[in-house]
Amino acid sequence: xxxxxxxxxxxxxxxxxxxxxxxxxxxxxxxxxxxxxxxxxxxxxxxxxxxxxxxxxxxxxxxxxxxxxxxxxxxxxxxxxxxxxxxxxxxxxxxxxxxxxxxxxxxxxxxxxxxxxxxxxxxxxxxxxxxxxxxxxxxxxxxxxxxxxxxxxx
Amino acid sequence: xxxxxxxxxxxxxxxxxxxxxxxxxxxxxxxxxxxxxxxxxxxxxxxxxxxxxxxxxxxxxxxxxxxxxxxxxxxxxxxxxxxxxxxxxxxxxxxxxxxxxxxxxxxx
Numbered sequence: 001x002x003x004x005x006x007x008x009x010x011x012x013x014x015x016x017x018x019x020x021x022x023x024x025x026x027x028x029x030x031x032x033x034x035x036x037x038x039x040x041x042x043x044x045x046x047x048x049x050x051x052x053x054x055x056x057x058x059x060x061x062x063x064x065x066x067x068x069x070x071x072x073x074x075x076x077x078x079x080x081x082x083x084x085x086x087x088x089x090x091x092x093x094x095x096x097x098x099x100x101x102x103x104x105x106x107x108x109x110x111x112x113x114x115x116x117x118x119x120x121x122x123x124x125x126x127x128x129x130x131x132x133x134x135x136x137x138x139x140x141x142x143x144x145x146x147x148x149x150x151x152x153x154x
Numbered sequence: 155x156x157x158x159x160x161x162x163x164x165x166x167x168x169x170x171x172x173x174x175x176x177x178x179x180x181x182x183x184x185x186x187x188x189x190x191x192x193x194x195x196x197x198x199x200x201x202x203x204x205x206x207x208x209x210x211x212x213x214x215x216x217x218x219x220x221x222x223x224x225x226x227x228x229x230x231x232x233x234x235x236x237x238x239x240x241x242x243x244x245x246x247x248x249x250x251x252x253x254x255x256x257x258x259x260x261x262x
Contacts, residue, residue, distance in 0.1 A: 060221040080233075087186040087202070093221055097187055109213035111172030111233030117216075118223040120185065 024061045035126075037099045038092050042130050045090050045103075046138040049131055054141035056089070058129040064121060067147040072101070073116030076131045076139070080106070086113035095125035121147045157181075159254045161242055166259040168182040172233045174207070178225060179244050179252065185220035204228055209238040234258060 016079040042051055056076045064070040078087045085108050101119045113131070121127075128142040157180035164173050179201065186198030198220060205215040214230050224242075236261045244252045 063164055073229075078190055096221055098219065098221065101221040103217040105215045105217075107213045108210065109211075110231055112231040115214075115216075115228065115230040117229070118227050120221050120223055 035094055038094050038128055041090070041092055041099055042128075042138070042140070044131055045088070047129060047136070049136060049138045051138040051140040053140060056129055056131040056141045058127065058141040058143050059116075060127050060143045060145050063146045063148065065139055065148055067121045067123070067149055070121050070145060070147070071116065072127060073114070074131075074141070075112070075114035076128045078113050078133065080108050080111060080113060082108050083134075085110075085134050086131055089113065089115070090130045090132075091119070092128045092130070093119065093121055093125055094128060096120070097124045097150045101127075121145055123147050124140050159242065159244065159252060161240075161254055161256055163256045163258055167234045168222060168261050169235055170233065172231050174231055175231060175240070176227070176229045177204070177242060178227050180225050181244075181246070183220065183222060183224045185225060187220070198248055201226055201244050203207045203243075205243045205245075206230065206232070207241045207243075208232065208234075210241070216221045234260075236260065 014133055035068040056074055061071065072091060074089055076089065078084065078086045080086065086106045088103055088105050092099045092101045093101050102117060104115050106113050124146045125144050126144050129141060130140045132138055155206050159179040162176040164252065167173055178233065181201050183201065184196055184199040186195065188196045190196055200218065200220050203215065204218060205212050207213065213232055216228060237258060240256045242254045249257060
């Protein structure tokens with residue numbers, strides 16, 4: 001057997017499979033969200049302001065055994081006064097069928113801009129948290145979560 | 155819509171304390187991504203909004219997407235300055251609202 005022939009055949013089959021997959025996803029539209037959707041969601045959320053890293057801490061497990069229920073928590077440094085507080089925090093999952101997870105709205109009475117919930121992750125992906133402050137500034141944090149069993153059903 | 159919600163609020167606090175509230179409500183949160191046995195999509199049916207108010211004034215809310223897990227769990231904070239009543243509401247896609255009230259006292 002000539003190694004070069006096998007490699008050639010394998011590459012041809014791989015290309016054909018890739019083309020078929022691309023055609024399927026192409027005609028039916030994108031199946032999963034992607035970083036561009038995340039960027040667009042952040043632009044809509046923050047009115048186009050640049051999101052600086054830091055000020056918000058995002059806590060997720062490194063590995064999620066069950067993609068159906070992945071804990072997610074965040075905390076934003078802020079005095080939470082009328083003059084200076086967190087207005088909203090948006091959580092996005094970059095590679096879910098749809099990027100949005102939840103958007104939390106705070107007021108000074110919240111005391112602390114922190115919250116947690118449990119989310120579904122379809123597969124291993126980046127989770128992004130973006131905080132919008134009362135002065136219009138945006139802050140973001142992200143974490144990669146490895147998912148062993150995907151949690152989007154179907 | 156869903157089963158009775160369970161909310162954990164401390165019974166009494168010192169004025170000015172920031173406390174943590176934990177809420178849970180039973181709901182399958184049908185995402186709209188699943189298909190039934192015949193391959194037909196199962197329609198989306200979720201709780202899409204949660205709000206918390208103190209003595210009628212809303213202080214916290216969440217816009218919820220289908221990526222939130224079934225039996226949505228929400229944990230959040232509030233600063234308590236006086237005794238009063240919390241009102242928590244969950245709204246689903248059909249516009250139905252479930253309401254739960256809980257009092258809090260000040261430590262004397």
